[in-house]
Amino acid sequence: MTAGGPSSRRARPAAGLLAFAATLALTLALLAIPAPRAAAAAAAHPPAIRAPAAILVEPATRDVVYARNADQRRPIASTTKLMTALLALERLPLDDVLSAVPYDASPAESVAGIRAGERLTVRDYLRALLVQSANDAAQTLAVRVAGSRKAFVALMNRRARQLGLHDTHYTTPVGLDVPGNYSTASDLVKLALVLRTHAFARETTDLRSVTIGTGSRTRTFRNQNGLVRTVPWINGVKTGHTRGAGYVLVGSGTRDGVTVLSAVLGDPTDAAREQDSLALLRYGLGRYHLVHPVTKGHRYAAARLTYRDQDVPLVASRTIGLVTRRGERPRITVTGAPAKVDGPVPQGTRVGTIVVRRRGEVVDRVALVTGEAVSAASAVQRLRHLIGSAVVLLLLAVFAGGSLGLVLLRRRAVRRRRGPVGGTETA
Numbered sequence: 001m002t003a004g005g006p007s008s009r010r011a012r013p014a015a016g017l018l019a020f021a022a023t024l025a026l027t028l029a030l031l032a033i034p035a036p037r038a039a040a041a042a043a044a045h046p047p048a049i050r051a052p053a054a055i056l057v058e059p060a061t062r063d064v065v066y067a068r069n070a071d072q073r074r075p076i077a078s079t080t081k082l083m084t085a086l087l088a089l090e091r092l093p094l095d096d097v098l099s100a101v102p103y104d105a106s107p108a109e110s111v112a113g114i115r116a117g118e119r120l121t122v123r124d125y126l127r128a129l130l131v132q133s134a135n136d137a138a139q140t141l142a143v144r145v146a147g148s149r150k151a152f153v154a155l156m157n158r159r160a161r162q163l164g165l166h167d168t169h170y171t172t173p174v175g176l177d178v179p180g181n182y183s184t185a186s187d188l189v190k191l192a193l194v195l196r197t198h199a200f201a202r203e204t205t206d207l208r209s210v211t212i213g214t215g216s217r218t219r220t221f222r223n224q225n226g227l228v229r230t231v232p233w234i235n236g237v238k239t240g241h242t243r244g245a246g247y248v249l250v251g252s253g254t255r256d257g258v259t260v261l262s263a264v265l266g267d268p269t270d271a272a273r274e275q276d277s278l279a280l281l282r283y284g285l286g287r288y289h290l291v292h293p294v295t296k297g298h299r300y301a302a303a304r305l306t307y308r309d310q311d312v313p314l315v316a317s318r319t320i321g322l323v324t325r326r327g328e329r330p331r332i333t334v335t336g337a338p339a340k341v342d343g344p345v346p347q348g349t350r351v352g353t354i355v356v357r358r359r360g361e362v363v364d365r366v367a368l369v370t371g372e373a374v375s376a377a378s379a380v381q382r383l384r385h386l387i388g389s390a391v392v393l394l395l396l397a398v399f400a401g402g403s404l405g406l407v408l409l410r411r412r413a414v415r416r417r418r419g420p421v422g423g424t425e426t427a
Helices: 017-030 037-041 077-091 122-132 135-146 149-162 185-195 199-204 226-230 270-287 379-418
Strands: 053-058 063-068 097-099 119-121 209-212 219-222 234-242 246-255 258-267 288-294 299-305 311-316 320-325 331-335 350-358 361-370
Touching: 053 185, 053 270, 063 185, 063 270, 077 122, 077 135, 077 149, 077 185, 077 199, 077 234, 077 246, 097 122, 097 135, 119 122, 122 135, 122 199, 122 209, 122 219, 135 149, 185 234, 185 246, 185 258, 226 234, 226 270, 234 270, 246 270, 258 270, 258 288, 270 288, 288 350, 299 331, 299 350, 299 361, 311 350, 320 350, 320 361
Parallel strands: none
Antiparallel strands: 053 063, 053 258, 097 119, 209 219, 234 246, 246 258, 288 320, 299 311, 311 361, 331 350, 350 361
16 A cells, blocks of 8 residues: 655644644534535636545635535545544654554555664654655554554544544554545545644645654655645645555645645546646635735724814724635624724724624624824813814804894794784774
C-alpha cells in the first residue's frame, strides 16, 4: 500500500481536551453542509473529473461547491490515517518519546523503516505518518494510544460517531484493504477539517519533505502528495492507494484568504487523482473571494455632542474579513448608536454594534466606538446652549403671538366687509 499527505502550517503540542472540544464544536457547526446548497453553488461549468466519487466544499460559507456520489461508501486506503493522526494529536503530547512496536510489512507497503524498540517522539511518528504515510508509524501510535490495535480501532469508530461521520467505519488504523474499512468523500472532508484545527497537522501536511531526527538514525521523506510539492497554494491533506480503493486524495488549497477542500475516491491512476483534485480546488478558489465589509476606524455613524454644534464620528473597532461567493454582497447594519453623546467619553468607548449578515444570516458583530475622545462641555458652552435655547423659545413665542394677532385682524376685516348681520324692519 502506498499513500501520502498534504495541508498547512507549523504547530505546537496538542491542546487540552476541553479547549479542543470548543474548537471542534465550532468546526462541526461549520460542517453542517446542507445538500440543497450543492446545486446552487456548483452552477456554471464545473470541472470534468474521472473519480467516481468526489466532493468540493468551501467551509466558511458551508457550501458544497461540487459533489458526485459524495455519500457513497467506499474503501479509503491510507486516508484512514487521518483518524489515526487525529486521535494521536488529541491524546498524546507531541514531545513524548515512544518505543516502536513490531510491524511486519509486506514489500508493497509504505513504511518509514522504524524497527521495534526504536524511540521516536510523537511529533516524528506523526510526521512519518502524514508525509510518508508510514504504516509502521501508524501501528506504534495506535498501540501506544489505546494499548492494542483492536482497542484503537474501537476508539476510531467511537470518535467517528462523535464527529457525525455516519458513513464511516474502521477496521484498521493503517488503511490496508480490510473488509469493513470505509468512508465517503463527504465524511473524509469533514474529518480533514477537524484535523486541520490542529496547527501541527496543518503545518506538517503542507511540507514538501520532512526530516525525522529521533530514533536510531536520521530519515528524510518527501511528501507522497505530489501537488503539495509542485503547486504553491495547495497545502494538504492526505493521499491513499490500495488495489481495492484505487487512488484517493483529500486535498486542500488556500489562496488570497480563501480555503477550499476536496476529496476524490477511486481514481484509476496517481496522475488522475492529482488532475481531478487540482481541477476541483482551482474551480472552488475561482468562485469565492475574501471581502472586508467592515474596516477598522471607518466612520459608520455619528452622534451629536450635547451643548455643542459638533458631531463625534462613530467608527468600527476592528476590520473583519469574510469569504463570500463572487457576486454576493454582505449586508451591514448599525444598531444601538446614540443620537447624542455627553462627555467626558474616552476615544474607543463602545456605543453600539455593527451587525454583518451573509445571505440573511448574522456572521459577525463588531463594536461601534467613538472615533475621538469627547471632553465635558464647558460652562460657556452650556450657557451658550441655554441662551440659544431661550432665544429660540422667545422667537417661537413671538412668532406664535404674531401669527395669532394676524389671524384675529384678518377675521375683523372679513366681518367689516360683510356688513351687519341680519336686516332692519320697515312699515
